[in-house]
Amino acid sequence: MTKNKRFTYSEVVTMTNNFERVLGKGGFGMVYHGTVSGTEQVAVKVELLLRVHHKNLVGLVGYCDEGENLALIYEYMANGDLREHMSGKRGGSILNWETRLKIVVESAQGLEYLHNGCKPPMVHRDVKTTNILLNEHFQAKLADFGLSRSFPIEGETHVSTVVAGTPGYLDPEYYRTNWLNEKSDVYSFGIVLLEIITNQPVINQSREKPHIAEWVGLMLTKGDIKNIMDPNLYGDYDSGSVWRAVELAMSCLNPSSARRPTMSQVVIEINECLAYENSRGGTSHNMNSQSSIEVSMNFDIGITPGPR
Template sequence: MFSLLLLLYFWSSKKQFVVVRFSAEAKYCTLDAGKNVKILSWKYRLQIAMDVAQGLEYLHHGCKPPIIHRDVKTTNILLSENFHAKLADFGLSKIFPTDGSTHVSTIVVGSPGYLDPEYSLSNWLTEKSDVYSFGVVLLKIITNRPVIERSHERNHISQWVSFMLAKGDIESIVDPRLCGDYNINSVWKAIEIAMVCVSPTSTKRPTMEQVVAEMKECLATELSKSEGGYESESRDSIEMIKYESSF
């Protein structure tokens, strides 16, 4: 299942065009459930995150020249009836040069809470800005909490997750409506992936190729939960980093 609504793009030194597929039946990604609607299971949430990660991987590593989406957020993710996710809205996307440049200097645009703080301060855009935004999306998928709290403190979702991790209270991080119906190892893995993606320093963030590889392991762990018992902890592939506030 292809994870982009992108069909083709045209690039030259003077003009850039992106052509996307119109999807009339797709719905915006939302974790909120109305009446008589089942809560999205943990397995489906991981599959949605995987689809988005694969879409970004293609933009960064499959397109020539690469494309930076620049506005990855839950409302720019469309879901099919089978809960396959497609990354949409390329209105802010940016072509990344192939001349060896490490970044693009550009006016800062994006959505509050999903915007890479390093890009916001420096005006230097890289593919790691999309990685940061993906990390925020993944935290939202895990917790179903607001990206920015509506309280006076206006704390970011990553700050709250970091606080809960420091308390060792991982189960309180997960959307309580799941009622514990998940493999705790896959939850650990997903949180680790998300937190390393939202590192304030871009050089500490993984590439989307690395993220896809880790998400595959995470999803495989969840799918195998019916085959046997659980291990007590999972710390295999991504080292947990302590989130340092940059807000």
């Protein structure tokens, strides 16, 4: 057999009989049994990057490996990352509420694909606004699978020796137990949702509560959405839509991962928020303060970890 021959992805699929037999698990990839030219047996290590194809995930265009040099070539995302747009660093107008919801729906679809569309399932492990990239049409795609982990068996969770991720976005349950599963991504996604709602930093030591989840929780007990919502939007949004988004974010941040929604449920909910926003026809609905107080009372229970 020729040494160091380059195979196309479709050849790899054929060689492994569509990744039929798992031999083992390497650092960032699975090892599959394969046959070359119908006779020679080989072990095929598949990097995660190769088998991930989805319109809301940044695509791998190609790679280069010569000696010590390894480069991965990704599609170009002309509009940079979501964080830059939220902060106004890229100039241009502030993203309106509808655009923000579209971006989070698309990001959620990318994650949902990793969790449910990949065999075996994958956990991203580093979901944050700087890893949500926007192309020239403002379509959102998740980037940076550098930390992604896949699970050998569907639904199986993993004890990971090193806790990976970004402070502020990290699932406290994962941090405490080193027990990684898809719901760890759901937690990080909840933080992203709070960022697009508030346009506040995830951690800000000068706030009454430095961490965004605790700060929003505190604001909700006061029953006022205006103190939470990004002031740059000047009230131009459907408050029902915003309440649903806040409610969803808080459920994603439940201290118990088992009680968080799945990414499929998250996609459905954000689409509902979008439908609310689209149906209002450009005028802000007045907020029903009664319902807002009810919502905040429900939340108050979930935010602080209760006795286990």
